[in-house]
Amino acid sequence: MSEITMIEAVNLAMHHEMEQDPAMVVLGEDIGLNGGVFRATVGLLEKFGDQRVLDTPLAENMIAGVAVGMAAQGLHPVAEIQFMGFIYPALDQMVSHAGRMRNRTRGRLSCPMVLRAPYGGGIHAPEHHSESTEAMFAHIPGLRVVIPSSPTRAYGLLLAAIRDPDPVVFLEPKRVYRLAKQAVKDNGEALPLDTCFVLRPGSDITLVSWGAMLHETQLAAEQLATEGIEAEVIDLATIKPIDMETILESVGRTGRCVIIQEAARSCSVGSEIAARLAEDGLMSLFAPIRRVSGFDTVMPMFRLEKHYMPSTERILQAVRETLEYA
Amino acid sequence: MSEITMIEAVNLAMHHEMEQDPAMVVLGEDIGLNGGVFRATVGLLEKFGDQRVLDTPLAENMIAGVAVGMAAQGLHPVAEIQFMGFIYPALDQMVSHAGRMRNRTRGRLSCPMVLRAPYGGGIHAPEHHSESTEAMFAHIPGLRVVIPSSPTRAYGLLLAAIRDPDPVVFLEPKRVYRLAKQAVKDNGEALPLDTCFVLRPGSDITLVSWGAMLHETQLAAEQLATEGIEAEVIDLATIKPIDMETILESVGRTGRCVIIQEAARSCSVGSEIAARLAEDGLMSLFAPIRRVSGFDTVMPMFRLEKHYMPSTERILQAVRETLEYA
């Protein structure tokens, strides 16, 4: 069992499942011989051939639509969108068909597909290569939306996504792709698609985050620990559905909550969590729920991206204000 | 000054502005000779000719993209998407270009376009004809999103949208199109694009809603009034930006808030309002913030749509629970 990066874990999960599941195919732009622009699909073409690893023409709407058609006819397509900034043409298929096929046919047909895409900023990429628009997908009924934050969770959650009988949007925080290594056991064990992960227990305040922002969130928690403040850090992991039990239980104990996301603020996943806390956990709150998030601006080009993305300092400031609130 | 319906008010505003503004053009499917499937553009072709009133081929992505191109070159296009259920192919253009043109060129180019679409349920329409996905647009930086709820506000807000130097998504609750008439003065006066309308003052509870749901919301408020409960009813009207001042001020007085929307619940406009209240108005709350909304399911086909859409009863129940909360 070797230590691997998150991108390697993504690759490993696909290797594992293609071996197990002859109905699984992989499709997308540059995913064949090139192995994907981030190398997520490296080795798949060589191992499984060009009828299971399909380089497509350049058309994201088509990629998603073809995946819907495949999935409705018994295949398990895992489609890659090269960057989340190019996912919007695929959104029509996700909202109009993927999320509806089972419901519309009362279960006669279904849509067991996965739409994978790297997302988020922080790697000095060109325009349109750094977006975080998971909220759009989390608003769409009939989908699941999953965001891993570490190699082990990427492996287990991607396996679960591929095996899930319904469409899953699987967003990979590309800043984490090679950030750190973890020992990942290739044992084919999937993780649940409806459960948060408590990365750090704590009793003073609850920090909820997902994807790459957990890095800064955990740094903040470590800093706080040196000051004697114990922050509970929760990795949301499944953006849709949201495991509110875990969050409510935590906030029930801490009475304080800061939500940290890279995405723009308005109508976001952070909004939803805050709204649910305000609905179901209001009376356990000692302080307002703070959201530390991207601004409601276009993600700036990379020279300024660090000012857009929440920093450890911004998180700490929000935590301090929340703790000091009386 | 005659009494007119909302759809007539929409039509009137376009007539008014085309008269004033030679750079304004109207485009979309069936908007010419047919006058639009809801008759929003009736008479425009006859009056302004086929170079200003443009029936397009059937392609929503193209309609939005062409509008972006027109707007960047000095025209003021008002594009119609026939139903919101078909707006998703246009979303790519709105997020990737319309909302970014000014920012990306540091103001060298801009995008003064309007994307109009009827939305929402309740008229027994076929599949895909009853969606409310305003939240997706409200999440997109650089856009404005506006939803009128009456003939006068449709007239004034649409004028404002057309004159606004930035892209505006203008969503028309089709259930209200012919619901009631109002006297609308064709005086060319626009309404502000960043201000709520308080439709009914009240001191016991704040009800925030927009679009067609204001109908049920106002019915609920009337019912409550007969019971001696004074609900303040706020028409959000501008979904992006949100006028939180007005809402916070109201909730500051009432201490209780119910948000009513037709859209699915997760990551919605209602989530955003609740989150902001939980952030900036928490300590004035006597009770949890309730959201009465569509479910996180596919909008059912019309035989069941009334069970999906919030009813006056569901609103009343939420209000009562909020009032009784101690």
Next chain:
Amino acid sequence: MNKTTSFKVEYHQFLLPNGEPDGELPPLADDTNALHALYRNMIFTRLYDERAVNMQRTGQLGTFASSLGQEAIGAGVGHAMQPNDIITPSFRESGALFFRGFRVRDLLLYWGGDERGMGNPDVGDDFPICVPISTHATHAAGAAFAVKYRNEPRVVVCLLGDGGTSKGDFYEAINLAGIWNLPLVVVINNNQWAISVPRTMQTKTETLAQKAIAAGIPGIQIDGNDPITVRHYVAEAIENARSGNGPTLIEAISYRLSHHTTADDATRYRSDKELEEHRQFDPVPRLKRFMTQRDIWSDEQDEQMLTECKAEIEQEVKQYLESEPQAPESMFDSLYAELPGELARQRQSLLGKE
């Protein structure tokens, strides 16, 4: 250096509008059973349409799209397909769907606002009616890949309209079908109108079939009001695809004799003159005349078939009207294979048990 690459698009027709053959006929013209089946399907569809329009008027149905005048396309396509083939229909192809095993009550449920219409479990793998124009074209390509991947001798047929050819989905799908050599037949029902937008405002091309050239696949134009032509060329394309020879685009030229839907008033944008001129191309009398001339159809048979079809339709209408509505909570029950907890709670709240 100057080089030239050339392309062509052919137009085919067997029966003239008056039912007379135009040149040599295909073997199909001698297959009485097949002709009877095509004719019955067209009559059945027309009667169903008429009934459905009336039901809409009396509030028993929602917005409805008739295929009046275009029945030869649905009939020809439906008859040309093997049971195991897969259809991805638009919303205007009731005739084809009847051949595929959808019942009148299924379609009435669908247009009556009830999901169960597309849920008929006996229907096999066919796709449900697709409302967002041309979005099903890529499904058809994906489905065609799936059957090819499994080496199944099945073909996918996608139906869309003239308006549908303006949408990116259509091009993206046929382009993929070309390069992946998929067993796919795309049939354009060119009924000359997309609601109020005439074919001539949809695209500058002389034909819609030539759009195939952009995908490097064969494209042909056929008389879509001649059921023999439709059945023949669609079957040829299907069997060609089944043999591994890849996709075909077929433009079937027809005319929408009805309003766009019951929500539309075509008199706003279409002249009576144009409408009347097109009645002469009606596929139903055309096939009837051909069969009568050949002595394989009589007025008595016609009468009897009409009576039978009407009875069957009434029987189905009755089933539809008597169908119990779905329970409100059904909106949750087919959404996911397993309902997530947060939705289970929303479902409870719908039931009033929060």
Next chain:
Amino acid sequence: MNKTTSFKVEYHQFLLPNGEPDGELPPLADDTNALHALYRNMIFTRLYDERAVNMQRTGQLGTFASSLGQEAIGAGVGHAMQPNDIITPSFRESGALFFRGFRVRDLLLYWGGDERGMGNPDVGDDFPICVPISTHATHAAGAAFAVKYRNEPRVVVCLLGDGGTSKGDFYEAINLAGIWNLPLVVVINNNQWAISVPRTMQTKTETLAQKAIAAGIPGIQIDGNDPITVRHYVAEAIENARSGNGPTLIEAISYRLSHHTTADDATRYRSDKELEEHRQFDPVPRLKRFMTQRDIWSDEQDEQMLTECKAEIEQEVKQYLESEPQAPESMFDSLYAELPGELARQRQSLLGKE
């Protein structure tokens, strides 16, 4: 009845790869100033590319897309346009952008992650670089409508790649341009690759030019590595559009001699052999040889021009490197004409003044 409609696509080339003329040359071949300008632009672009790739390697620039080997397309297009025309560029057409008035520092700013690159106020109405493939094709159509609407004698030129022809946007845009008879020229830079996907996996068609047939507009194929051919046929199409004769699609055949971008490693998917074979078609030596043969270019001139170009580029690089970063709050300042209140508060919070 059988009828056949026919279509064709022509291929044009003036200079052979070795710089020899292939048949009769156009007047442009005698326009020394024009040839010098084309040549200088190609050289300048190549030097700029080289410099930019180096800057990326040393961390002074972000991901960068070179146009090595394809300079004739940018040069020919840029030179063929009138100042008042409008370009909608892809991300790989630096040469055309230099002709349009973008400076090296503008492009470096852009690839250096700074919005000001596309903000150069001297640039007029040209569209910024478009990263999402082919999404600018519809902008081009909209812009073409705008100038036509105002009766301005202007033409819009849209540049996109072979990969870009697979995307629905492309078809939707040319279809509209056809039916609306827009003053639009779409030039496909067919450099044979879309990152790792070869032209042959992108579409089954023999040419990309034939995709024009789907829109009912003229489509031609030209040697995109011959700057004289590019300049000539693009100018012809532009002037044709200016005269009210509508759009043209031009497939300019070239080859990407570089990696896709600095983030790409083409050796993973492309053979050295293929790459080496294509070096013979390089447009830069081709034009140089032609000019030398005609005695309108000398080695001294070449040397001098290289030196001048390098100096100019260095000057610009210096400007770029010395540019003060934008203030962080600039991300708010060009978002709306007037910043909404809620964003003004977010802006304050960025400044640490909540």
